[in-house]
Amino acid sequence: MRAAPAALRVAIVGSGPAGLYAAVELLRRDSRLQINMFDRLPCLGGLIRYGVAPDHAQRRRVAACYERLALSSGRFAFHGNVEIGGALNTDELAQHHHAVIYASGASGDRRLHIAGEDLPGSRAASEFVGWYNGHPDHATHQFNLQGPRAIVIGNGNVALDLARILLLPCSQLHRTDIAPHALAALARSSVREVVILGRRSPAQAAFTTPELLELASLPGIDVIVEGAVFDETSAEQTLRLKLLQELAVRKLQGHAKRLILRFRCSPLEIVGDDRVTGLRVCRNTLAQQADGRVVARPTDQIESLDCSLVLRAIGYLARPIPGLPFDPQQGIVPNRRGRILTQEGDRALPGHYVTGWLKRGPSGVIGSNKPCSAQTVDCLLEDAAQQSLIEPRHAADHLEMLLRRRQPLRVDHRAWKRLDSYELQQGIAQNRPRIRLCGVDEMLAAAGLFPPLNTH
Ligand code: NAP
Numbered sequence: 001m002r003a004a005p006a007a008l009r010v011a012i013v014g015s016g017p018a019g020l021y022a023a024v025e026l027l028r029r030d031s032r033l034q035i036n037m038f039d040r041l042p043c044l045g046g047l048i049r050y051g052v053a054p055d056h057a058q059r060r061r062v063a064a065c066y067e068r069l070a071l072s073s074g075r076f077a078f079h080g081n082v083e084i085g086g087a088l089n090t091d092e093l094a095q096h097h098h099a100v101i102y103a104s105g106a107s108g109d110r111r112l113h114i115a116g117e118d119l120p121g122s123r124a125a126s127e128f129v130g131w132y133n134g135h136p137d138h139a140t141h142q143f144n145l146q147g148p149r150a151i152v153i154g155n156g157n158v159a160l161d162l163a164r165i166l167l168l169p170c171s172q173l174h175r176t177d178i179a180p181h182a183l184a185a186l187a188r189s190s191v192r193e194v195v196i197l198g199r200r201s202p203a204q205a206a207f208t209t210p211e212l213l214e215l216a217s218l219p220g221i222d223v224i225v226e227g228a229v230f231d232e233t234s235a236e237q238t239l240r241l242k243l244l245q246e247l248a249v250r251k252l253q254g255h256a257k258r259l260i261l262r263f264r265c266s267p268l269e270i271v272g273d274d275r276v277t278g279l280r281v282c283r284n285t286l287a288q289q290a291d292g293r294v295v296a297r298p299t300d301q302i303e304s305l306d307c308s309l310v311l312r313a314i315g316y317l318a319r320p321i322p323g324l325p326f327d328p329q330q331g332i333v334p335n336r337r338g339r340i341l342t343q344e345g346d347r348a349l350p351g352h353y354v355t356g357w358l359k360r361g362p363s364g365v366i367g368s369n370k371p372c373s374a375q376t377v378d379c380l381l382e383d384a385a386q387q388s389l390i391e392p393r394h395a396a397d398h399l400e401m402l403l404r405r406r407q408p409l410r411v412d413h414r415a416w417k418r419l420d421s422y423e424l425q426q427g428i429a430q431n432r433p434r435i436r437l438c439g440v441d442e443m444l445a446a447a448g449l450f451p452p453l454n455t456h
Pocket of ligand 1: 161
């Protein structure tokens with residue numbers, strides 16, 4: 001009699017939404033499969049914890065799926081505080097699994113390539129988002145909030161998130177789980193005006209209608225639309241254009257805070273000697289290319305705007321993973337439907353898969369990762385049926401031994417739950433939903449891996 005094939009062992013690198021949906025789908029589709037999920041941070045969640053704005057807590061509801069995974073009769077193991085490329089490398093991961101799915105997202109940022117971009121006071125959205133969400137890599141950054149005006153470059157949903165957080169009253173931020181240092185800094189903020197610069201027109205803006213509606217309905221803030229041209233419409237953009245048209249003619253209420261949505265305007269130079277003091281911008285005209293794409297063309301109408309903070313929200317960028325092919329042009333791991341291709345792109349690397357922003361680039365909301373990960377899982381299970389995955393060199397317990405040796409401060413699901421409970425308890429004590437711990441050492445202590453923290 002033929003022995004039953006061994007249960008598939010799959011590694012997932014990254015515990016954000018793409019990794020989460022891949023895990024849920026794998027366990028649903030194969031009743032014997034075992035998953036090891038790795039994250040370089042001591043917590044579950046990736047973008048769910050560190051990307052979603054604190055006043056959008058309802059978008060984190062998907063995190064409940066982690067509990068269901070953890071209860072999946074021992075078929076799911078979390079290994080937090082284990083970096084792939086650090087404690088383990090990509091080859092070692094492959095030697096212990098039939099397949100590896102990379103789901104580590106896009107944590108880098110695009111650059112403007114203009115003068116002054118590296119002045120203090122000029123920052124990437126990823127740094128500001130990481131700061132207000134208490135990401136250990138960004139928690140100690142300083143942002144100059146002492147000037148009356150901040151400028152956000154880019155016309156996507158991240159730009160709207162940044163503007164909201166800069167303008168929301170502290171009483172409202174206090175009701176969220178925004179990181180304590182960010183809450184304190186924003187409470188002292190002198191920013192009264194946020195300008196969002198879009199290089200093209202409302203019809204080409206990347207932000208979505210509900211997010212714009214939310215921003216336009218914030219109490220105590222006048223919203224001003226400048227430089228918009230409303231002559232290009234298409235069916236799916238009508239609602240957003242209508243709202244912007246309404247805002248463009250809305251009577252100002254004389255509120256203390258203002259949000260300016262300025263269209264057809266590009267940054268030319270970030271100005272300042274030892275820190276940002278202003279931004280030189282130019283007015284654009286729009287032109288349609290042969291392929292139909294509408295592009296911004298600079299004019300000679302140039303203007304200077306005073307400001308103390310410039311945040312560029314012009315898109316995230318994935319970083320290459322040592323040992324894996326990478327397409328620097330597209331900022332993704334080259335793949336076909338989630339199967340990782342060789343650097344030459346001529347064939348798939350057996351047993352290696354990718355999902356989420358690392359697969360398709362940094363676009364889409366949390367839910368967009370569901371079909372993306374389902375497609376990757378389809379490929380993996382098709383390959384399993386064809387017996388074309390990796391034959392692991394080591395038995396399952398060998399990985400356990402290796403991890404114990406390489407990373408004694410590994411956070412498993414139970415340790416993560418201790419950390420999670422600690423943050424929630426601290427929140428109750430301070431009448432807030434959660435008090436985020438923002439340093440790796442204090443997170444490990446709360447997870448029970450160092451002497452416990454004082455609980456008051
Ligand atoms: P995005 O949607 O791709 O928007 C990037 C923006 O930057 C675009 O408006 C782009 O303009 C502009 N841009 C790029 N290069 C520029 C330059 N050199 N100068 C001026 N402007 C430039 O990226 P994102 O805002 O980072 O968002 C990433 C994804 O996360 C999106 O899918 C977004 O919807 C999602 N997200 C969702 C939420 C939510 O649901 N609330 C919140 C945050 C993020 P062009 O179009 O002219 O290139």
